[in-house]
Amino acid sequence: MTEKIIIAGFGGQGVLSLGQFLAYAAMYENQEATWLPSYGPEMRGGTANCSLVISDKPVASPIIETPDCLIALNKPSLDKFINNVRPGGTVIINSSIIHDKIERTDVKAVYLEANEIAAKAGSVKTANVVVLGAYIALSGLFPKESVKGTIAKIFKKKPDVIPMNLNAFELGYTAV
Amino acid sequence: MQKVFQKSALLTDTPFHYCPGCTHGISHRITAEALEELGGKQGIIGVAPVGCAVFAYNYFNCDIQQAAHGRAPAVASGIKRVCPDKIVFAYQGDGDLASIGMAETVHAAARGENITIIFINNAIYGMTGGQMAPTTLIGQKSTTSQGGRTAALQGNPIRICEMLATLDGASYIARVSLHDLKSVVAAKKAVKKAFDYQVAGKGFSLVEILSTCPTNWGMTPENSMEYVKNEMTKVYPLGVFKEV
Amino acid sequence: MSERILMKGNEAVAEAAVRGGCRYFFGYPITPQNEIPEYMSKRLPEVGGAFIQAESEVSAINMVYGAAGAGGRAMTSSSSPGISLKQEGISYIAGAELPCVIVNMVRSGPGLGGILPSQGDYFQSVKGGGHGDYRMLVYGPASIQEAVDITYKAFEKAEKYRIPVMILGDGVLGQMMEPVVLPEMTDIASIPVKEWATDGTKSGKDRRIINSLYIEADVLEGMNNKFAALYERMKAETACETYLADDAEIILTAFGITARIAKSAVDILRESGVKAGLIRPITLYPFPSDIYAQYAAKKTVKQFITLELNLGQMVEDVRLAVNGAKPVDFYGRSGGNIMSPEETVQQVLKKIK
Numbered sequence: 038m039t040e041k042i043i044i045a046g047f048g049g050q051g052v053l054s055l056g057q058f059l060a061y062a063a064m065y066e067n068q069e070a071t072w073l074p075s076y077g078p079e080m081r082g083g084t085a086n087c088s089l090v091i092s093d094k095p096v097a098s099p100i101i102e103t104p105d106c107l108i109a110l111n112k113p114s115l116d117k118f119i120n121n122v123r124p125g126g127t128v129i130i131n132s133s134i135i136h137d138k139i140e141r142t143d144v145k146a147v148y149l150e151a152n153e154i155a156a157k158a159g160s161v162k163t164a165n166v167v168v169l170g171a172y173i174a175l176s177g178l179f180p181k182e183s184v185k186g187t188i189a190k191i192f193k194k195k196p197d198v199i200p201m202n203l204n205a206f207e208l209g210y211t212a213v
Numbered sequence: 214m215q216k217v218f219q220k221s222a223l224l225t226d227t228p229f230h231y232c233p234g235c236t237h238g239i240s241h242r243i244t245a246e247a248l249e250e251l252g253g254k255q256g257i258i259g260v261a262p263v264g265c266a267v268f269a270y271n272y273f274n275c276d277i278q279q280a281a282h283g284r285a286p287a288v289a290s291g292i293k294r295v296c297p298d299k300i301v302f303a304y305q306g307d308g309d310l311a312s313i314g315m316a317e318t319v320h321a322a323a324r325g326e327n328i329t330i331i332f333i334n335n336a337i338y339g340m341t342g343g344q345m346a347p348t349t350l351i352g353q354k355s356t357t358s359q360g361g362r363t364a365a366l367q368g369n370p371i372r373i374c375e376m377l378a379t380l381d382g383a384s385y386i387a388r389v390s391l392h393d394l395k396s397v398v399a400a401k402k403a404v405k406k407a408f409d410y411q412v413a414g415k416g417f418s419l420v421e422i423l424s425t426c427p428t429n430w431g432m433t434p435e436n437s438m439e440y441v442k443n444e445m446t447k448v449y450p451l452g453v454f455k456e457v
Numbered sequence: 458m459s460e461r462i463l464m465k466g467n468e469a470v471a472e473a474a475v476r477g478g479c480r481y482f483f484g485y486p487i488t489p490q491n492e493i494p495e496y497m498s499k500r501l502p503e504v505g506g507a508f509i510q511a512e513s514e515v516s517a518i519n520m521v522y523g524a525a526g527a528g529g530r531a532m533t534s535s536s537s538p539g540i541s542l543k544q545e546g547i548s549y550i551a552g553a554e555l556p557c558v559i560v561n562m563v564r565s566g567p568g569l570g571g572i573l574p575s576q577g578d579y580f581q582s583v584k585g586g587g588h589g590d591y592r593m594l595v596y597g598p599a600s601i602q603e604a605v606d607i608t609y610k611a612f613e614k615a616e617k618y619r620i621p622v623m624i625l626g627d628g629v630l631g632q633m634m635e636p637v638v639l640p641e642m643t644d645i646a647s648i649p650v651k652e653w654a655t656d657g658t659k660s661g662k663d664r665r666i667i668n669s670l671y672i673e674a675d676v677l678e679g680m681n682n683k684f685a686a687l688y689e690r691m692k693a694e695t696a697c698e699t700y701l702a703d704d705a706e707i708i709l710t711a712f713g714i715t716a717r718i719a720k721s722a723v724d725i726l727r728e729s730g731v732k733a734g735l736i737r738p739i740t741l742y743p744f745p746s747d748i749y750a751q752y753a754a755k756k757t758v759k760q761f762i763t764l765e766l767n768l769g770q771m772v773e774d775v776r777l778a779v780n781g782a783k784p785v786d787f788y789g790r791s792g793g794n795i796m797s798p799e800e801t802v803q804q805v806l807k808k809i810k
Contacts, residue, residue, distance in 0.1 A: 057463070060463055061463055063636075064636040069635075070634075070636060073634075095600075096635070099714070100795050101797075102798070103797075223660075257660070258655050258656070270666045270668055275660050276656065277664070277667070278526045278667040281545055281549045284546070287519035287522075288520070288522050288523035291481065291524035291526075291529075292524065294481055294524055294529070295656070316512050316515075317516050320512035324509070
């Protein structure tokens with residue numbers, strides 16, 4: 038099993054941390070993972086993206102050309118990466134911001150109103166965790182409870198935000 | 214027979230290679246004597262420059278590192294981090310300290326590195342054969358300012374003490390000379406004070422010693438001393454510029 | 458086994474250095490290695506060490522010289538333009554026989570270039586870099602775990618040979634996160650005392666001198682010959698990984714992050730029936746020439762293809778090692794671009810003779 042994911046959006050949408058959540062989840066499930074961010078001027082207000090490879094054997098290349106899954110949190114990111122997605126792959130689209138439908142028919146498109154769902158969970162800031170929930174539900178990569186455990190571990194220094202994030206994860210998980 | 218003078222134990226028996234009339238020998242001696250007067254309990258690590266004093270490691274009878282051109286303050290900073298309880302000093306010329314190593318000098322002072330620098334200002338590059346230094350006087354001839362330095366063509370001399378005295382990290386900054394016996398005695402006192410400041414942990418100390426270079430100045434040793442007294446001190450006034 | 462933790466390459470290298478006994482770090486900001494000095498500025502005071510943000514890379518490497526000369530385990534890191542500035546100091550460190558560790562998270566060049574990953578500093582690292590006739594022990598780790606393991610042992614190696622050790626990473630290795638297992642904290646008291654260090658404890662005839670100036674030609678030649686013998690002994694450190702190379706007809710070869718891409722390409726090629734394999738040098742100096750020569754002599758091996766993130770640097774060492782026995786081809790990307798495994802496969806298929 039090797040899963041290649043590109044996550045992209047505006048800086049501030051939690052793109053990089055969403056990738057890290059998945060990397061942590063993989064590690065706690067005793068899988069291998071590489072998380073590679075775009076870095077440099079891009080992190081100053083422009084678009085940000087990260088490449089995530091999760092595998093049950095040592096990850097060879099951390100560089101992804103044809104992702105199995107694209108998570109696009111804004112329109113420029115969708116446009117930039119949509120044509121790279123492997124045929125048969127999955128595209129998760131934040132339809133709170135992206136109002137277009139994709140033209141490709143050889144990939145599975147999942148439209149998720151991440152911002153609205155996040156607001157219901159308590160804060161629009163948890164939109165990335167909503168997407169995490171949706172991705173885990175779609176991919177079946179890790180058991181739901183294990184990822185919830187990961188979320189609790191990641192936020193252990195800010196225990197007051199754990200319930201909100203678990204709620205966001207749950208709402209994302211059930212939304213798809 | 215009564216012994217009236219003795220070489221400092223902090224100087225080796227290696228004869229100096231310096232030219233006749235050069236004041237490096239006196240500077241070495243007063244530095245060694247001042248270090249010796251500290252009592253020798255702390256342990257001493259010196260840093261030698263690139264320039265005429267490059268062989269200082271042959272003369273000072275203590276641990277010494279020879280540093281790349283201009284980098285002695287950085288090297289001394291590194292040593293002081295590893296050996297904070299030891300006396301760490303650098304001995305540098307004007308090309309080394311005020312030209313290629315200006316950044317290292319200024320930032321070591323700004324950080325308040327608890328080190329002492331003995332700065333030999335003879336207004337010329339000696340080792341390489343008499344080229345213009347950042348401290349060369351207006352009108353002074355060198356092999357790269359053969360008609361005499363002009364402000365328009367080669368810029369102006371740099372006054373290191375005045376500049377470093379503006380920095381909060383500097384604890385003791387003084388300029389001394391060696392042109393007569395009285396000034397040598399004063400110079401020694403200043404060097405001793407700089408080391409005392411380091412022992413007290415007060416931070417960066419530097420003593421600029423106005424020095425001669427009869428060979429590259431094209432003067433007799435005697436005339437060189439007169440030049441320091443009459444010309445150099447006009448541009449580089451003696452005194453204490455910072456004392457905390 | 459210790460717990461796996463997820464760490465960024467730069468931070469993992471910094472922590473591994475601390476655990477390997479590093480107590481003195483001198484740095485200057487430059488992307489993409491900033492997390493190393495940032496981490497050290499916080500971490501070293503916790504373990505009784507010291508960090509200075511120097512006024513320049515030039516100053517930083519000379520602080521390393523001073524601290525290493527005084528007997529401390531000292532380190533600096535930078536990225537390509539900054540490493541260029543350190544070259545004079547590295548040459549002095551080599552000449553004065555001082556141990557230290559230098560990390561280069563390479564970015565693309567020449568000039569200010571770009572901040573994206575590259576392997577354009579291979580020549581600079583393995584052929585000297587600074588002036589004079591010296592070498593370093595140069596490692597090219599391909600994963601964060603390998604970078605951690607190498608950095609942890611780097612001070613020991615540097616002290617064993619009294620040489621600068623360089624860890625040649627790249628922007629990807631520095632910025633990437635992977636799960637790693639960190640080694641145990643080295644007991645500083647267990648580090649052998651350096652009988653040559655200028656630590657201010659000796660004077661008179663026992664005093665010590667750190668120096669690289671030898672005015673007499675015969676004396677300096679003697680030093681150079683001593684270094685040559687040392688570099689010969691250093692060959693014992695040569696390290697190399699081979700992957701599916703035993704029956705391979707096409708040998709891909711690459712170091713660092715490129716080797717991981719090459720490994721993916723080997724897998725894809727094998728699936729499509731091409732007998733591909735990989736040679737990955739872990740030490741770039743000493744270069745594992747013997748391994749290349751062994752494979753070049755095999756009847757089954759038809760061709761070598763070197764992959765690099767530059768215009769062709771390590772390929773020269775591969776050609777020297779293969780010594781004309783088999784064709785050696787090259788494919789590289791530069792400017793911060795990285796070949797994908799799929800692109801690599803296409804290029805390999807084109808180049809197969």
